[in-house]
Amino acid sequence: MQSRRLFIKTSVVAVALAAAGITALPAFAADTIKVGILHSLSGTMAISETALKETALMTIAEINAKGGVLGKKLEPVVVDPASNWPLFAEKARQLLTQDKVAVTFGCWTSVSRKSVNPVFKELNGLLFYPVQYEGEELEKNVFYTGAAPNQQAIPAVEYLMSKDGGSAKRFVLLGTDYVYPRTTNKILRAFLHSKGVKDEDIMEEYTPFGHSDYQTIIAKIKKFAGEGKKTAVVSTINGDSNVPFYKELGNAGLKATDVPVVAFSVGEEELRGVDTKPLLGHLAAWNYFESLKNPQNTAFIKMYKDWAKKNNLPKADTVVTNDPMEATYIGIHMWAQAVEKAKSTDVDKVIAAMAGQKFKAPSGFEVSMDEKNHHLHKPVFIGEVKGDGQFNVVWKTPGPVKAQPWSPFIPGNDKKKDEPEGK
Amino acid sequence: MTPSRWRFEFTMTRYLTRFLCLFCIALTARAALDPALLKPLAADDADKRIAAIQKLGATANPEAALVLKALNEDNLYVASGRLYRLDGERAFDAASGDEIKPAPDNGEGITINNRVRGEVANALAALKLFDPDPAVRLASAMELQSGVTPEMAPLLARALEKESEARIKALLTLAHAEATLGDKDTAVRLAAVQALGASANPNTRNLLTPLTDAANEPAEQVRRAAYASLSAVESRLALGENVGRVFTGISLGSILLLAALGLAITYGVMGVINMAHGELLMVGAYATYLVQTFFRNHLPAQVDWYLPAAIPVAFFSAALVGVVLERTVIRWLYGRPLETLLATWGLSLILIQAARVLFGAQNVELANPSWMSGGIELLPGMVLPLNRIFIIGFSLFVLSLVWVLMNKTRLGMFVRAVTQNRAMAGCVGVPTSRIDTLAFALGAGIAGLGGVALSQIANVGPDMGQGYIVDSFMVVVLGGVGQLAGAVWAALGLGVVSKFLEGWVGAVIAKIAVLVFIIVFIQKRPQGLFAFKGRFVEN
Numbered sequence A: 001m002q003s004r005r006l007f008i009k010t011s012v013v014a015v016a017l018a019a020a021g022i023t024a025l026p027a028f029a030a031d032t033i034k035v036g037i038l039h040s041l042s043g044t045m046a047i048s049e050t051a052l053k054e055t056a057l058m059t060i061a062e063i064n065a066k067g068g069v070l071g072k073k074l075e076p077v078v079v080d081p082a083s084n085w086p087l088f089a090e091k092a093r094q095l096l097t098q099d100k101v102a103v104t105f106g107c108w109t110s111v112s113r114k115s116v117n118p119v120f121k122e123l124n125g126l127l128f129y130p131v132q133y134e135g136e137e138l139e140k141n142v143f144y145t146g147a148a149p150n151q152q153a154i155p156a157v158e159y160l161m162s163k164d165g166g167s168a169k170r171f172v173l174l175g176t177d178y179v180y181p182r183t184t185n186k187i188l189r190a191f192l193h194s195k196g197v198k199d200e201d202i203m204e205e206y207t208p209f210g211h212s213d214y215q216t217i218i219a220k221i222k223k224f225a226g227e228g229k230k231t232a233v234v235s236t237i238n239g240d241s242n243v244p245f246y247k248e249l250g251n252a253g254l255k256a257t258d259v260p261v262v263a264f265s266v267g268e269e270e271l272r273g274v275d276t277k278p279l280l281g282h283l284a285a286w287n288y289f290e291s292l293k294n295p296q297n298t299a300f301i302k303m304y305k306d307w308a309k310k311n312n313l314p315k316a317d318t319v320v321t322n323d324p325m326e327a328t329y330i331g332i333h334m335w336a337q338a339v340e341k342a343k344s345t346d347v348d349k350v351i352a353a354m355a356g357q358k359f360k361a362p363s364g365f366e367v368s369m370d371e372k373n374h375h376l377h378k379p380v381f382i383g384e385v386k387g388d389g390q391f392n393v394v395w396k397t398p399g400p401v402k403a404q405p406w407s408p409f410i411p412g413n414d415k416k417k418d419e420p421e422g423k
Numbered sequence B: 001m002t003p004s005r006w007r008f009e010f011t012m013t014r015y016l017t018r019f020l021c022l023f024c025i026a027l028t029a030r031a032a033l034d035p036a037l038l039k040p041l042a043a044d045d046a047d048k049r050i051a052a053i054q055k056l057g058a059t060a061n062p063e064a065a066l067v068l069k070a071l072n073e074d075n076l077y078v079a080s081g082r083l084y085r086l087d088g089e090r091a092f093d094a095a096s097g098d099e100i101k102p103a104p105d106n107g108e109g110i111t112i113n114n115r116v117r118g119e120v121a122n123a124l125a126a127l128k129l130f131d132p133d134p135a136v137r138l139a140s141a142m143e144l145q146s147g148v149t150p151e152m153a154p155l156l157a158r159a160l161e162k163e164s165e166a167r168i169k170a171l172l173t174l175a176h177a178e179a180t181l182g183d184k185d186t187a188v189r190l191a192a193v194q195a196l197g198a199s200a201n202p203n204t205r206n207l208l209t210p211l212t213d214a215a216n217e218p219a220e221q222v223r224r225a226a227y228a229s230l231s232a233v234e235s236r237l238a239l240g241e242n243v244g245r246v247f248t249g250i251s252l253g254s255i256l257l258l259a260a261l262g263l264a265i266t267y268g269v270m271g272v273i274n275m276a277h278g279e280l281l282m283v284g285a286y287a288t289y290l291v292q293t294f295f296r297n298h299l300p301a302q303v304d305w306y307l308p309a310a311i312p313v314a315f316f317s318a319a320l321v322g323v324v325l326e327r328t329v330i331r332w333l334y335g336r337p338l339e340t341l342l343a344t345w346g347l348s349l350i351l352i353q354a355a356r357v358l359f360g361a362q363n364v365e366l367a368n369p370s371w372m373s374g375g376i377e378l379l380p381g382m383v384l385p386l387n388r389i390f391i392i393g394f395s396l397f398v399l400s401l402v403w404v405l406m407n408k409t410r411l412g413m414f415v416r417a418v419t420q421n422r423a424m425a426g427c428v429g430v431p432t433s434r435i436d437t438l439a440f441a442l443g444a445g446i447a448g449l450g451g452v453a454l455s456q457i458a459n460v461g462p463d464m465g466q467g468y469i470v471d472s473f474m475v476v477v478l479g480g481v482g483q484l485a486g487a488v489w490a491a492l493g494l495g496v497v498s499k500f501l502e503g504w505v506g507a508v509i510a511k512i513a514v515l516v517f518i519i520v521f522i523q524k525r526p527q528g529l530f531a532f533k534g535r536f537v538e539n
Helices: A002-016 A025-029 A046-065 A085-097 A110-122 A153-161 A179-194 A215-225 A239-251 A295-310 A323-342 A347-354 B003-023 B035-042 B046-058 B062-072 B114-128 B134-143 B150-162 B166-179 B186-198 B202-212 B220-269 B277-298 B300-328 B337-359 B386-408 B410-420 B422-427 B432-457 B466-479 B484-505 B507-524
Strands: A032-038 A073-079 A103-106 A127-129 A142-144 A170-176 A202-207 A231-236 A261-263 A283-286 A358-360 A366-369 A381-385 A391-396 B076-079 B082-087 B090-093 B375-379 B382-385
Touching: A032 A046, A032 A085, A046 A073, A046 A103, A046 A239, A046 A295, A046 A323, A073 A085, A085 A103, A085 A110, A103 A323, A110 A127, A110 A142, A110 A179, A127 A323, A142 A323, A153 A179, A153 A231, A153 A261, A153 A283, A153 A381, A170 A179, A170 A215, A179 A202, A179 A231, A202 A215, A202 B507, A215 A231, A215 A239, A215 B202, A215 B220, A215 B484, A239 B382, A239 B386, A295 A323, A323 A347, A323 A358, B035 B046, B035 B062, B035 B082, B046 B062, B046 B114, B046 B150, B062 B076, B062 B082, B062 B114, B114 B134, B134 B166, B150 B166, B166 B186, B166 B202, B186 B202, B186 B220, B202 B220, B220 B277, B220 B382, B220 B386, B220 B410, B220 B432, B220 B466, B220 B484, B277 B300, B277 B337, B277 B432, B277 B466, B300 B337, B300 B432, B375 B386, B382 B386, B386 B410, B386 B432, B386 B484, B410 B422, B410 B432, B422 B432, B466 B484, B466 B507, B484 B507
Parallel strands: A032 A073, A032 A103, A103 A127, A127 A142, A170 A202, A170 A231, A231 A261, A261 A283
Antiparallel strands: A283 A381, A358 A366, A381 A391, B076 B082, B082 B090, B375 B382
């Protein structure tokens, strides 16, 4: 309906101008292409998501400086869903119906993504989701530029079980109480079972969003770890709870050499507010670290630091880059490439053009969009926290890994198709 | 490596381990390390590196300690096959310890992972056992409580022989016992098992448990001794666990008390349903943040002391906000609880948005001063974090402050007089309206002090107050409106109960259970734990 109205409007203009025909339709549609940015700028997730908004704005400015897409400038539309999951759906609808954005970059928590999915499906919008997540989902209208479980969680636990990772035999699965940690831990439990770890050697604990008193949980971990066998903690704690968690961990003297903690939602940005000296050696698994040394990364870091200075971001001299920021950066560039290839911002055409897109990423590898499953082929890195809040890479895959959104460790997934329904 | 070279290295190492240690006391002069011993440190293979670290640890050479320390702190570099360590801007050759001038700039940093780091820590601890400073020896003896290997036994025995401090000696005895548990001699094993009975380390339990089994331990007397030691260790561990649980409960209770004390005055004593109470906590926390920023910018040397300076600042800024709220809004609404509730809720939203405009929507970072980081180790594996201990002390301080103000000063007497019988107090010349303002300001100021404490353990952000408003009302209502003593008991009780529940059913269910308990309790006993007795209750 809407596109037809747009068509009529633009045709009228076209006829009035007595242009040579119907060829240059998009050129008349608007002078800019609107791009939605849907990240929480307040509330419990602001600690993580604010940097993604800045990265998106920076990448858009970079593309515009090179002439934009299809000869048009990109125009960012920023909204703040305030860590409020239903508000994400409302804001998404606003972006699609009022602002008529061509594409949206946004969300961090899986619960926010689940809340906007129906909106993008109903209105046939396009969402780029930049954060590692639990899989178990494949939407035609969404591209996932973060890691699926086999690109983060599974390699991290395999590393902990390896000799260099400390040959862990018991595992504490600790998370915030919502869909991502619950599902990831379900997959990990099945994975650990397949490796011969018994249920009595797995402890699963959840805390509410914004939880700030980790005394009991740390005491429990200590007790669990004291019952013999090497223990490791797998943390899927999200948002600002990580600050009190790591503070308590440091104060309680739980060292990485005794009980290593590997986190899936803690990167350079989250550790900015924490004194990392007591956390030396705790781990994180990602597809990118700021400490990686390669020309793409050097340029990426410099671009972001300059951006922070130019725009006077809070504490601009200490800004860091992290994995979801890299994923946002890759996502926007790939979308721009796909639009150029499709010669249109039409959602269906862009989705078709996304397949097989390649991009030289700051991780130092050329990442590519899968031909079918809307996920990236990405390398996996495991890093240990250093005293300056950066990560020291201790393990990596030889090259990019294909994503498995349907984890083989969940029964019944082997029958699911590796591409979205209705494509 | 050729076999002859290997043999040379092997003999060298043997030489170093066997003999150098004997002279370690005499080793005041620096002795150069064998470069061949150092070379594997830069290897890719973790096993080779660990072997080299263990050898270095056994040398008892101060130079080896410096190398290991540099490795631990990411200060060890390799440039064209030669290892050197950086100390600030200066570079030193790892083997000889001589300064290299100019410092090489093409060096590649040697990074280590957790597994290697653990080995380095153990080797370092072993090297420091002979340090002249007792504090260093104590630290290294504590470090050695985990990860003792049988190879360390002779080293530990020597250290034990020379040790004079009782506390270090006790720790070393345990470590030595751990190292000799697998000895061939039954008498040595027996002595080790008996010595381990004095341990409070959870690891000991895992070491002793297999020895109670005849399959692992042939000698019956050792099995019996292991069993006795095991039960001693276990009862000590259980005690430690319960002490820890009570401590975390008291700690949570002290935080609840600090959050609720201000409300105990504004709501409890004055009867104002103050929904903006949480935001007064936030004002206190942001005031702390501003003081920290001020110290960082203007007094960087004294930055650790920003917290004491923040206490009066937070008190007066929150009190000032309280005065403004009372003068402009609340004083017009005394005696109309419903309107007060709505008006103060509106005020809380205004304050939250004001904080967002002033400081941004993101949480701000507050660092614990260094004297509040870390903890006191009561038993091995049971650490009481210092920031929690300080907060418990601080809550006692605030509590006594409030008690003195309310019971021993003229202001306190007037406040109590006005709240008990406003008309009569007015008749005898108490300026009731000014007392209202002062009392509200006092309550707000106390909330500001609560904010200082919260800033040390929780996140400081514009909506931080929202998380505490429910808890604060819970404490005041449970304790009995109008009672400071009630608030104290309620806060401690809720803290300990929720921590025990949390240990048992998890954080999510514990929160639900506590709320259900309070609903039931208030239905059975609406006046709370403590109730005023007397005539004025009736109005």
